[in-house]
Every structure is written in structure tokens, then in C-alpha cells.
Amino acid sequence: MQTKRAFLSVAILSTLLLGHLGPVQAADPDDADQDQTEQEQAYDMEADGEQRAKAAGESLIGQPGPEMSLTTLDGETIDLASLYGETPVYIKFWATWCVPCRQQMPGFQKFQEEHGDDIQVIAVNTGYADTAEAAAAYRDEMGLTMPITVDDGTLGEALNLRVTPQHVLIDRSGHIAYIGHRDDQELEQALQAVLEQDEQQSSTTEEADVADNDADTLKVGQAATDLAVTTWDGNTIDLSRADSDKPLGVVFFATWCESYLAESKPETATACRRVRETVNQLSEDEEVQWVGIISGLWTKESDVESYLATTETDIPVVLDAEGELHRAFDIRQIPSVVLISADGQIAEKLGPQDTTLTTAVERLGQ
Numbered sequence: 001m002q003t004k005r006a007f008l009s010v011a012i013l014s015t016l017l018l019g020h021l022g023p024v025q026a027a028d029p030d031d032a033d034q035d036q037t038e039q040e041q042a043y044d045m046e047a048d049g050e051q052r053a054k055a056a057g058e059s060l061i062g063q064p065g066p067e068m069s070l071t072t073l074d075g076e077t078i079d080l081a082s083l084y085g086e087t088p089v090y091i092k093f094w095a096t097w098c099v100p101c102r103q104q105m106p107g108f109q110k111f112q113e114e115h116g117d118d119i120q121v122i123a124v125n126t127g128y129a130d131t132a133e134a135a136a137a138y139r140d141e142m143g144l145t146m147p148i149t150v151d152d153g154t155l156g157e158a159l160n161l162r163v164t165p166q167h168v169l170i171d172r173s174g175h176i177a178y179i180g181h182r183d184d185q186e187l188e189q190a191l192q193a194v195l196e197q198d199e200q201q202s203s204t205t206e207e208a209d210v211a212d213n214d215a216d217t218l219k220v221g222q223a224a225t226d227l228a229v230t231t232w233d234g235n236t237i238d239l240s241r242a243d244s245d246k247p248l249g250v251v252f253f254a255t256w257c258e259s260y261l262a263e264s265k266p267e268t269a270t271a272c273r274r275v276r277e278t279v280n281q282l283s284e285d286e287e288v289q290w291v292g293i294i295s296g297l298w299t300k301e302s303d304v305e306s307y308l309a310t311t312e313t314d315i316p317v318v319l320d321a322e323g324e325l326h327r328a329f330d331i332r333q334i335p336s337v338v339l340i341s342a343d344g345q346i347a348e349k350l351g352p353q354d355t356t357l358t359t360a361v362e363r364l365g366q
Helices: 029-042 045-060 099-115 132-142 155-157 184-194 264-286 301-310 325-326 357-364
Strands: 069-071 077-079 089-094 122-123 148-150 167-170 176-180 228-230 236-238 249-255 289-295 315-320 336-340 347-350
Touching: 029 347, 045 099, 045 167, 045 176, 045 264, 089 325, 099 132, 099 184, 132 148, 148 184, 167 184, 167 289, 264 357, 289 325, 289 336, 315 325, 336 357, 347 357
Parallel strands: 089 122, 122 148, 249 289, 289 315
Antiparallel strands: 069 077, 089 167, 167 176, 228 236, 249 336, 336 347
């Protein structure tokens, strides 16, 4: 399991999701405000999100929809396969911390009220840096009536989730018809098209198989076998420890955790900063090898470049663009740290609010 090298350039970290560009490059302080304004205008978050969603979904258009069952917050089951050939499906990936998701939600609810009898609408919380409890509280706050489910990463993997929100339309025949980010005229036209699709032309198709993520996730006490990563600077780290006699600390996080979540989910942003600073200190004694695994959600190589250019990060990193490593270790919350002993056994998993990382590393070396 390898990721591409991510050679790092400047610019989008603070713009990502927040919508403003990074450090101002102005020689004259009097021109700083003007330069900053020009940079802010140059970055279009919606356009960026649309481009990311379209790029991720391009290979899926025309392909059969995923065959899997979803469990809603109310405990009801939605079998996607049983819908194909009967009704179109509108899936919206979202998160409680996602500002554009919140901005779009009233329109999403209005669509449910007007068309919920003609199309299966499903709000899929990404489950990443989020919880079912938070999703339920937001549902109550907004008076949402569509089914809401919390993804474990399986549906996101099947539908190439890269941004939030991400819209996925599956037509009546069970084929993926549209993937996008914006709530705009293009989305409205795509929705109208799947609603108007002639039922006689909507024969069922073979659904796409979806792997059961939980069956293969690594748990404490198990060996991290056959897992290796290539860091941004081209070095290979064998997670099984076959080529090293040192324990390994694997830190899962996102480039936008400290910046974007500072307002929408400050406790998580604080935890990301705390773990980064703690790991920087722990890495100085070189008793434990470290590697950072960066989520591919709202993140591509240029975003990693910007993050490393503006944030003190002393350990090598890997961009988990397709989420393979997050799924392998069943990581849904950030920051998370997986400690692997020198013999390749998973010793501990620590979550966002666990403040005992230093003590856990001391145990790892004993």
C-alpha cells in the first residue's frame, strides 16, 4: 500500500474550506490589505470543491451504484440494491463541522419535502471527525426529515468521497448519473433528469460489490502485516516492523484540522495541535519511529505542501488519498495515534481526547 509523493508548494492551507489564501507576499506593508483582498478573491472555495468532486467522480459516472445496506439514526435499514430499478437515489455526504454543508442543508430539506415521494433522499454523515450524536443533534436543530445515516467509510470509499458536501445521484436504473459539490443549476438539472427518467428505460443492472471494511480492520493485539507506506520524500516505512527494531507511532490527522475546525469544532482542533506538538517532542529522542497519515478528505498534494510549509511538523508524512490506511486501522476520529511495537503488534490506539500519549509511548519502549 503506497501513496504518491507529495512535493510541497504554498498557498491553499488556510484557504481550504475557509476561503482565504495563506501568507501575504507583500514587500510594502501599505499594500498588504490590497494584496490580501486580491488573494481572497482569487480563491473560490465552491469552484475548488466542485473540481475535486468532479475529478473524484469522473470514473464512476455510468457505473452501477453500490450494493449495501445503510442503517439510519432511527435504526431503520435502507437497502440500496432494492431501490435500483424502482426509484432514483439522492445521496448527500455531509458533516456537522462543514460550513457549506450547513449552508446547503435548508435547500436539501426543502427538496426532501417536495420530492421525497419520488426519489430516495439520504443524508450520509461522513463519520469522519464526527459522531452519530452530533448528527442527531443537528437533525433536531434543523428539523430534518430525510433519513440520516453515519458512514463507517464504506460508502465513502465506494463513491470516491473527497469533499463535503458531495452529492451523488443514482438514476432509476441503478447507474451513477451525477457527482458534484455545489448546490447550483447543474445539480438542479441533474436532479430533474433522474426524476423524469422514463421508467421503461430503467431496467435494473448488476450492482457494484462493496467490501466489508470492518472485516479487515486491524485491532489492538493484531500484527500489522503486509503494510508499507512511501512518504512524501520517497522513503519507505514498513509498518510491520520487518525492517526495523524500533516501535512505530502512526499519527492520523487532516491538514485542515487545526485551522478550519478551530471555529466549527474547536475541541478537535485543539487536540490536533496538542498531538502534533507532543509528537514533535517525542520524535526528538529517536527511540520511536513516527509517521503521519493525512486524510484525503478535502486534501490533495498541494494542500499537504501548504500545510508542511506553514506548520511545524517534524515527522515524515503520507497522503492517504483514497483512505486505505484509515480504513485498515478503522480510523474515523482525528487526531488518532496507533502505536506498533517493535515486533509489529498493534499495542494501543489513542483517540482525540486521550491525553496519555507520552505515557503510552513510554510503555511501548518497555
